[in-house]
Amino acid sequence: MKIAEKYLWFGSGIIIGGIVISLILIRTAATEWIFFGKSPRPIFAQAADLQRLLPATPELSKKCKQILNPREIWQPADKTNYGLRRPRDLADGRIPNQPSVIVLHETVLPLDPTLKLFSTPHPNDNQQLSYHLILARDGSLYRIVADEFRAYGAGWSAWGDSTIRHRGSKIPAAAGSINNVALHISLVSPLDGGGNTDGHSGYSNQQYSQLAQQVLLWQLRWGIPMRRVTTHASVDRSHSRSDPRSFRWHLFDRAWQVAAKRCNVNASYSIDARSR
Numbered sequence: 044m045k046i047a048e049k050y051l052w053f054g055s056g057i058i059i060g061g062i063v064i065s066l067i068l069i070r071t072a073a074t075e076w077i078f079f080g081k082s083p084r085p086i087f088a089q090a091a092d093l094q095r096l097l098p099a100t101p102e103l104s105k106k107c108k109q110i111l112n113p114r115e116i117w118q119p120a121d122k123t124n125y126g127l128r129r130p131r132d133l134a135d136g137r138i139p140n141q142p143s144v145i146v147l148h149e150t151v152l153p154l155d156p157t158l159k160l161f162s163t164p165h166p167n168d169n170q171q172l173s174y175h176l177i178l179a180r181d182g183s184l185y186r187i188v189a190d191e192f193r194a195y196g197a198g199w200s201a202w203g204d205s206t207i208r209h210r211g212s213k214i215p216a217a218a219g220s221i222n223n224v225a226l227h228i229s230l231v232s233p234l235d236g237g238g239n240t241d242g243h244s245g246y247s248n249q250q251y252s253q254l255a256q257q258v259l260l261w262q263l264r265w266g267i268p269m270r271r272v273t274t275h276a277s278v279d280r281s282h283s284r285s286d287p288r289s290f291r292w293h294l295f296d297r298a299w300q301v302a303a304k305r306c307n308v309n310a311s312y313s314i315d316a317r318s319r
């Protein structure tokens with residue numbers, strides 16, 4: 044073999060080898076991204092315009108709790124209906140798990156069957172459901188799942204473009220959910236709110252008042268700005284949820300201002316807070 048020919052074979056070998064290695068690397072990266080949702084950055088950093096969390100102030104939350112004095116009635120969910128806030132996905136990638144979004148719901152069912160639903164064991168994945176708190180018509184607050192755990196309040200869901208996948212995408216529910224970072228509270232629907240109507244007569248003053256207080260306490264405890272307080276209808280991506288129907292934000296805001304004033308909370312937690 045001539046020397047020039049040898050160099051030609053050698054050079055071609057290097058080029059072909061380089062292409063093969065590049066293809067393998069690109070494929071591996073794409074597979075990890077698609078199947079495990081692995082991201083080089085924390086997933087919630089993808090939304091650049093998302094308002095950042097405030098510093099958590101559990102002491103302030105405790106103090107405010109003493110002032111507002113909400114009474115929680117302990118009605119624990121069966122352990123099949125909630126889980127751990129997962130620190131990692133199945134591919135061992137780090138995923139966000141700190142409570143950082145507050146999601147409002149309505150029960151559609153009356154109070155008693157709702158409580159019974161959560162205390163009933165549901166071994167089947169598709170039937171598992173829970174909220175952290177339920178708010179009755181008279182303003183009574185039922186604690187179903189502790190904040191530190193993951194309640195199953197939203198199925199396929201996202202906050203802006205951000206969502207969390209913790210298992211393979213062959214499972215439909217793994218299209219992503221925000222449960223890992225969500226705090227869920229559900230308002231008991233009025234009597235005319237059963238079924239699938241577009242709207243109903245709305246929520247009681249006691250519910251707005253107690254809801255505003257609870258949202259404020261959560262905001263203080265976990266450092267959550269008001270722009271991360273949202274509804275199931277807004278975060279749902281399955282096109283099957285529209286709750287809480289007939290919810291009026293201006294009534295909520297008015298009740299929130301009253302609670303914030305009682306606890307002397309500054310404007311950084313309100314809807315008027317400037318984004319940083």
Ligand SMILES: [Zn+2]
Pocket residue numbers: 147148149196275284286
């Ligand atoms: Zn809901």
